[in-house]
Amino acid sequence: MSARDAILGRMRRQLGGAATDGERRAAVKQRLSKHPMGIIPGRAQIGHAKQVKMFIERAESVQATVKRVASPDDVPKAVSAYLRARNLPASVRMGSDPLLKAMPWAAAKSLEVKAGPSDGNDLAGVSHAYAGIAETGTLVLTSGPANPTTINLLPDHHFVVIDAADITGDLEAVMAKLRKTSRKGPLPRTVNLVSGPSRSADIEQTLILGAHGPRALHIIVVGNSK
Amino acid sequence: MAVEITSPQFKQNTRDALKDAPLQRALGKVREGFIHKRQVAIDALPEFDALRDSARDIKNHTLAHLDLYLEAYEEKVTEAGGHVHWAETAADARGIILDICRRVDARTVTKGKSMITEEIGLNDFLEQCGVTPVETDLGEYIIQLRGEHPSHIIAPAIHVNKDQVESDFRRVHDHLPANRDLSEPETLLDEARRVLRSKYFEADVGITGANFLVAETGTSIIVTNEGNGDLTQTLPRIHIVVASLEKIVPTLDDVSQILRVLARSATGQEMSVYTTLSTGPRRDKDPDGPDEYHVVLLDNGRSAMLGTQFQDMLRCIRCGACMNHCPVYHTVGGHAYGWVYPGPMGAVLTPSLIGIDKAGHLPNASTFCGRCEEVCPMRIPLPKMMRHWREREFERGINPATQRVGLGLWAFLARRPALYAFAMSIAIPALSLFGGAKRRYRYLPLAGGWTRYRDLPAPESRTFMQQWKQREALKQEARP
Amino acid sequence: MSDKPSPKVGLFVTCLVDLFRPTVGFAAIKLMEDAGCIVDVPRAQTCCGQPAYNSGDRADTRAIAENTIAAFEDFDYVVAPSGSCASMLKNHYPSLFAGDAGWQARAEAFSARVFELVSFLTDVLGVKKVDATYEGTITYHDSCSGLRELGIKAQPRLLLQTVGGTRIVEMGESDACCGFGGTFSVKYPEISNEIVGRKTENIGDTAADTLLAGDLGCLMNMAGKLKRQGATTQVRHVAEVLAGMTDTPPIGGSD
Numbered sequence: 039m040s041a042r043d044a045i046l047g048r049m050r051r052q053l054g055g056a057a058t059d060g061e062r063r064a065a066v067k068q069r070l071s072k073h074p075m076g077i078i079p080g081r082a083q084i085g086h087a088k089q090v091k092m093f094i095e096r097a098e099s100v101q102a103t104v105k106r107v108a109s110p111d112d113v114p115k116a117v118s119a120y121l122r123a124r125n126l127p128a129s130v131r132m133g134s135d136p137l138l139k140a141m142p143w144a145a146a147k148s149l150e151v152k153a154g155p156s157d158g159n160d161l162a163g164v165s166h167a168y169a170g171i172a173e174t175g176t177l178v179l180t181s182g183p184a185n186p187t188t189i190n191l192l193p194d195h196h197f198v199v200i201d202a203a204d205i206t207g208d209l210e211a212v213m214a215k216l217r218k219t220s221r222k223g224p225l226p227r228t229v230n231l232v233s234g235p236s237r238s239a240d241i242e243q244t245l246i247l248g249a250h251g252p253r254a255l256h257i258i259v260v261g262n263s264k
Numbered sequence: 265m266a267v268e269i270t271s272p273q274f275k276q277n278t279r280d281a282l283k284d285a286p287l288q289r290a291l292g293k294v295r296e297g298f299i300h301k302r303q304v305a306i307d308a309l310p311e312f313d314a315l316r317d318s319a320r321d322i323k324n325h326t327l328a329h330l331d332l333y334l335e336a337y338e339e340k341v342t343e344a345g346g347h348v349h350w351a352e353t354a355a356d357a358r359g360i361i362l363d364i365c366r367r368v369d370a371r372t373v374t375k376g377k378s379m380i381t382e383e384i385g386l387n388d389f390l391e392q393c394g395v396t397p398v399e400t401d402l403g404e405y406i407i408q409l410r411g412e413h414p415s416h417i418i419a420p421a422i423h424v425n426k427d428q429v430e431s432d433f434r435r436v437h438d439h440l441p442a443n444r445d446l447s448e449p450e451t452l453l454d455e456a457r458r459v460l461r462s463k464y465f466e467a468d469v470g471i472t473g474a475n476f477l478v479a480e481t482g483t484s485i486i487v488t489n490e491g492n493g494d495l496t497q498t499l500p501r502i503h504i505v506v507a508s509l510e511k512i513v514p515t516l517d518d519v520s521q522i523l524r525v526l527a528r529s530a531t532g533q534e535m536s537v538y539t540t541l542s543t544g545p546r547r548d549k550d551p552d553g554p555d556e557y558h559v560v561l562l563d564n565g566r567s568a569m570l571g572t573q574f575q576d577m578l579r580c581i582r583c584g585a586c587m588n589h590c591p592v593y594h595t596v597g598g599h600a601y602g603w604v605y606p607g608p609m610g611a612v613l614t615p616s617l618i619g620i621d622k623a624g625h626l627p628n629a630s631t632f633c634g635r636c637e638e639v640c641p642m643r644i645p646l647p648k649m650m651r652h653w654r655e656r657e658f659e660r661g662i663n664p665a666t667q668r669v670g671l672g673l674w675a676f677l678a679r680r681p682a683l684y685a686f687a688m689s690i691a692i693p694a695l696s697l698f699g700g701a702k703r704r705y706r707y708l709p710l711a712g713g714w715t716r717y718r719d720l721p722a723p724e725s726r727t728f729m730q731q732w733k734q735r736e737a738l739k740q741e742a743r744p
Numbered sequence: 745m746s747d748k749p750s751p752k753v754g755l756f757v758t759c760l761v762d763l764f765r766p767t768v769g770f771a772a773i774k775l776m777e778d779a780g781c782i783v784d785v786p787r788a789q790t791c792c793g794q795p796a797y798n799s800g801d802r803a804d805t806r807a808i809a810e811n812t813i814a815a816f817e818d819f820d821y822v823v824a825p826s827g828s829c830a831s832m833l834k835n836h837y838p839s840l841f842a843g844d845a846g847w848q849a850r851a852e853a854f855s856a857r858v859f860e861l862v863s864f865l866t867d868v869l870g871v872k873k874v875d876a877t878y879e880g881t882i883t884y885h886d887s888c889s890g891l892r893e894l895g896i897k898a899q900p901r902l903l904l905q906t907v908g909g910t911r912i913v914e915m916g917e918s919d920a921c922c923g924f925g926g927t928f929s930v931k932y933p934e935i936s937n938e939i940v941g942r943k944t945e946n947i948g949d950t951a952a953d954t955l956l957a958g959d960l961g962c963l964m965n966m967a968g969k970l971k972r973q974g975a976t977t978q979v980r981h982v983a984e985v986l987a988g989m990t991d992t993p994p995i996g997g998s999d
Contacts, residue, residue, distance in 0.1 A: 213516035224344035240403035251491020631925025658800030675804035703997035713930030717937035718968030721996035728766035
């Protein structure tokens with residue numbers, strides 16, 4: 039007997055439920071297809087403009103920095119200003135995301151834009167977020183050629199551009215959106231929910247930013263609420 | 265091969281722990297840090313207790329249908345191009361992992377933090393088989409350098425002090441200048457970051473654990489703060505997830521509920537920095553991510569807990585709140601428990617996994633203060649289950665003989681109120697009398713466990729029952 | 745209260761009060777009589793059974809529980825001057841009889857009538873103040889079972905505030921275990937000692953001259969440690985102070 043069959047068989051014996059038990063199967067099928075929603079905290083059940091504000095406050099409370107700009111065209115300037123202010127090289131890495139591509143990077147003087155995934159030699163990377171969660175100030179990033187996962191992890195400084203309209207109230211709203219996007223196949227290989235820059239408290243419980251992932255997370259919120 | 269078990273020597277372990285000054289210094293910080301941070305976080309979420317109920321109900325439903333959810337999960341992983349491997353025992357799991365490593369000729373394996381790989385003793389095994397495992401979580405890296413095991417399930421190096429880390433780094437990173445400054449946690453972290461960066465790129469295989477496995481989508485989820493787990497599962501060609509099979513949660517909505525109680529209970533964060541959902545290997549057009557995605561599902565005694573008094577333990581999400589609030593853990597730290605899982609959750613889980621004959625001390629070494637159950641996000645009745653283990657021990661007659669005789673004698677009397685009252689009416693006045701003017705004993709035969717460290721207050725006088733009887737008799741006489 | 749018949753209360757003395765601190769039993773009777781109860785003490789009681797229960801000995805626990813339940817069946821209320829014993833009677837007895845419908849029903853009916861002394865005074869009898877004075881600075885330890893299984897925290901403080909001459913100072917971590925844990929204190933004396941050491945440190949930091957709590961086990965443990973450390977803190981059960989019965993030497997003596 040395979041390990042699989044032995045384990046599943048033992049479970050059924052212990053639980054006293056047969057594999058053919060229609061009622062149990064129906065309960066599982068029902069939950070998987072209907073995915074009933076649980077308790078949604080009241081804090082983010084507010085108007086969209088307030089959700090955007092809450093998203094920014096919560097992100098800042100976990101040590102992200104946030105800049106609001108009116109239009110996608112303003113993003114390259116915001117990126118170069120950030121780099122200049124911190125005396126960082128004028129160079130960023132990004133994927134093939136259409137929104138990012140369409141931005142006037144050439145207009146930001148002397149800013150080098152490298153395409154494709156990061157190999158660990160980039161100080162700064164730019165990603166376009168799939169969504170944001172107001173409840174906890176969390177960014178949602180999905181893998182693919184548009185936004186390679188390595189850009190979320192390897193550069194010291196991670197810029198994340200998010201359209202204000204993509205900010206939702208709660209985690210469940212993002213799960214629903216993912217479910218919709220992936221209707222015809224599996225979820226993206228990687229979905230990163232990111233709340234602030236990387237950190238560790240493993241040495242004497244002293245919290246230090248910049249563990250293995252980015253040392254700084256700079257969020258650029260584009261546009262106004264819906 | 266597996267982790268050495270020292271649980272039978274719990275008493276000696278605790279005596280050693282009490283004498284260990286650096287450990288005691290480190291434990292002081294557990295009491296200060298975690299408890300306060302958790303409280304602040306839950307005070308900020310009015311729905312916290314309702315979410316705990318919700319999380320408990322989700323897990324109860326899942327465990328009652330665990331076989332079916334595992335089947336559904338496996339189907340989804342396979343659809344996404346991943347592979348599910350079933351392991352009955354620790355040895356089976358080690359064998360499956362080694363086979364994958366050998367097939368791709370792996371020399372180096374990077375690892376994200378995983379208690380399951382501790383449980384199966386993976387690092388020692390891989391090393392013996394010629395594969396070098398590199399722990400990448402800062403705490404795990406530190407204890408790997410020290411040749412130790414985690415003493416806490418979410419803060420593995422919590423027993424280690426800064427100066428000890430400095431000397432370990434100087435010893436192991438001997439290619440770096442000897443006069444470098446490593447006096448602060450920041451400089452230590454920075455050095456670990458630099459040293460480990462190259463390891464992610466060198467590794468052929470990345471191994472992570474999983475906080476959750478989602479049946480709806482075939483997704484594994486890791487929850488971390490450092491980002492090391494993400495690098496571990498993104499850069500090497502092969503990603504292996506090692507998870508015990510109770511990590512299953514039905515849907516993305518269900519996991520959202522539990523995520524809300526996890527980080528708050530663990531570190532007092534609303535969300536950990538990285539909550540990462542992984543589904544299958546990289547897609548055709550993806551520029552990064554692993555080519556292969558494997559999930560090793562470990563049983564190792566868990567399926568036999570279903571349908572028993574210990575089923576509720578399988579709700580555990582490994583947040584560590586129970587140990588963070590445990591007076592015994594605060595006193596002796598994690599290593600004293602003698603195996604992988606310390607604190608109250610370990611006191612319940614360990615006997616299930618290695619046997620009550622070896623782990624008998626663990627469920628006994630509790631004051632039943634109930635704080636673990638009070639803070640458990642999954643509402644696991646930990647003291648009740650520790651008591652169930654004591655019942656199993658009693659039934660099998662494996663608790664110490666002195667204890668059984670003493671208890672037997674006491675119970676014999678306690679079941680016979682008249683005899684009990686008579687015996688006490690002789691013993692207690694004597695014990696009161698010899699208590700002298702100080703009203704206490706510094707030493708009393710047969711009470712050495714107590715009087716070694718504490719005085720024993722002397723009984724006030726005769727027993728209450730003697731005095732009450734007399735009072736009632738006087739009342740009777742006074743009546744006409 | 746006057747238009748209702750006086751509640752008939754059976755005092756569950758608890759073994760430690762019976763053997764070590766009878767004053768607490770008499771203080772409990774006085775407090776309840778002052779609040780209009782008729783109190784009696786059934787003879788056929790010994791211990792709540794926790795030593796057996798927490799040692800995994802269910803058969804003896806059940807036999808003791810049957811005795812106790814039978815002894816208290818004629819009372820409106822069963823009151824114990826201990827959170828730990830009251831919780832045993834109230835929360836744990838019913839689980840001993842699972843599968844035995846007759847006894848389970850008796851245990852549940854019994855359970856519904858069980859209360860811890862101080863919370864019985866405030867929550868059931870509606871007592872808002874006591875007639876007592878005690879000159880001193882008091883700190884109060886929240887014993888674990890009372891706190892977490894019965895929700896006793898505000899009640900003793902509420903009544904202590906009405907005692908003349910006292911001042912209450914809160915200790916750090918007043919809700920942390922004192923390390924007693926019944927047989928734990930003798931099975932694992934080194935660990936128990938460390939835990940009670942942290943407790944006496946917190947007590948010492950308050951500079952209070954009197955330590956109160958609602959459970960004699962915890963009190964004997966803390967008093968034993970304080971005395972071994974040479975502290976002069978006076979240790980008493982909360983009922984003694986609330987009833988104004990503080991003529992007897994404190995637990996473990998006064999110096």
